[in-house]
Amino acid sequence: MSKLLGELIEALRCLPGVGAKSAQRMAFHLLERERERGLKLAGALDQAMRQIGNCTRCRNFSETPVCTLCASTTRDRHTLCVVETPTELAAIEQATGYRGQYFVLLGRLSPLDGLGPQELGLGLLAERLGEGEIEELILATNPTVEGEATAHYLAQLARAAGIRPTRLSHGVPLGGELEFVDRGTLAHAFGSRQALE
Amino acid sequence: MGIDQQPGYVLHLRAYRETSLLLECLTRDHGRLGVVARGVRSARGQALRAQLEPFQPLLLDLLARGELATLRSAEPAGLPLRLSGNAGLAGLYLNELVVRLTGRQDPHPALFEAYAQTLPRLAAAESPGWQLRRFERDLLAAIGYALQLEFDADGGEPLDPQAHYRYQAELGACRCGPGEAAAVRGADLLALGQDRVPGDARGLQSLRRMMREVIRFHLGGAELRSWQVLAAAMTRP
Numbered sequence: 001m002s003k004l005l006g007e008l009i010e011a012l013r014c015l016p017g018v019g020a021k022s023a024q025r026m027a028f029h030l031l032e033r034e035r036e037r038g039l040k041l042a043g044a045l046d047q048a049m050r051q052i053g054n055c056t057r058c059r060n061f062s063e064t065p066v067c068t069l070c071a072s073t074t075r076d077r078h079t080l081c082v083v084e085t086p087t088e089l090a091a092i093e094q095a096t097g098y099r100g101q102y103f104v105l106l107g108r109l110s111p112l113d114g115l116g117p118q119e120l121g122l123g124l125l126a127e128r129l130g131e132g133e134i135e136e137l138i139l140a141t142n143p144t145v146e147g148e149a150t151a152h153y154l155a156q157l158a159r160a161a162g163i164r165p166t167r168l169s170h171g172v173p174l175g176g177e178l179e180f181v182d183r184g185t186l187a188h189a190f191g192s193r194q195a196l197e
Numbered sequence: 198m199g200i201d202q203q204p205g206y207v208l209h210l211r212a213y214r215e216t217s218l219l220l221e222c223l224t225r226d227h228g229r230l231g232v233v234a235r236g237v238r239s240a241r242g243q244a245l246r247a248q249l250e251p252f253q254p255l256l257l258d259l260l261a262r263g264e265l266a267t268l269r270s271a272e273p274a275g276l277p278l279r280l281s282g283n284a285g286l287a288g289l290y291l292n293e294l295v296v297r298l299t300g301r302q303d304p305h306p307a308l309f310e311a312y313a314q315t316l317p318r319l320a321a322a323e324s325p326g327w328q329l330r331r332f333e334r335d336l337l338a339a340i341g342y343a344l345q346l347e348f349d350a351d352g353g354e355p356l357d358p359q360a361h362y363r364y365q366a367e368l369g370a371c372r373c374g375p376g377e378a379a380a381v382r383g384a385d386l387l388a389l390g391q392d393r394v395p396g397d398a399r400g401l402q403s404l405r406r407m408m409r410e411v412i413r414f415h416l417g418g419a420e421l422r423s424w425q426v427l428a429a430a431m432t433r434p
Contacts, residue, residue, distance in 0.1 A: 111426045111427065115426070116425055117426070146289070149286050152286070152430070153429075180244070182247035183276075183277050188279075
């Protein structure tokens, strides 16, 4: 195998779920049939890797210092929603019609992974909370042990800044049957039941 | 080797491949194990995924081959436990302690016992400090580094409740002046040894400092990440 081909295959293996075999298939596919789009891929990859950084206000991926969401003048500046990853930001954008702003932690408090307040950019978050515009901090970290611990910590930051922290509620999935819901979720949903209006 | 209905807890988990998780589990008879849970991050695996959170007592069916075991099934062993707020942070600290101080496939049934008892205590306790000191004491004893909390290291005399000591991991309690930074009162050492809550907050604080030194020694001078991460996050009364 040629040296360049070997390097390409090795490089493709950095993608999630791509092993030696798939990497080889991808490389051959590009060389045999998709030269032009392969070049386009290379160009896009090169540009993205060099130019995309993190927004200085919300830490989401952005090629400008302030991302379009943060720069937008039509979004509500009084609510801030904290998520763990950009993927989750996208999920909330698509599903909820939320019109406020975001803050992306790029992780969650996790001592065993070496992720602490500093790695999560909580200094920047505290700064934003201190600006005085935000009235509600929506804690949309995942309902995992580490996500809950993170939410607990962030709620303290919010209260210290005089801001109302709220947490996504946990419960039975829509169209779910109680019989098939796992015990933890059911116990949680039962414990946080709400009065019917 | 098949392992069936093994009592265990998930200590830590991280994403592995497309839809799998890599778990670090503490089991009663096989110690700490690395376990692959295949397919649990897909929509179909959701019900099993929900069980695989830290602090939940589980019964695990595993297939152990080589370094990593494979999860065949997991079912809850008892009611789900909720550690919220500071108790949750304290739980993360427990998990880091166990991961850092024990090796894989090195069973310590006494450690498992102490861990299983500590979780509900954390859930019930107002502040986690004392529960953590008890667990640290039992963890060290289970892995063969038991503290000497009856006699001093100078002459093997019984500890004097009125005296002050400096606890050195490799020696034991050595008498020192009350002004020393690392000084612990004899009464507090005795209380820890006899599983009684120390008389005041100062006692608990000095035990915390002492345990940190001892643990640092057994980690070969390294720090626990929890000390930095959680110190900032815990609410102090």
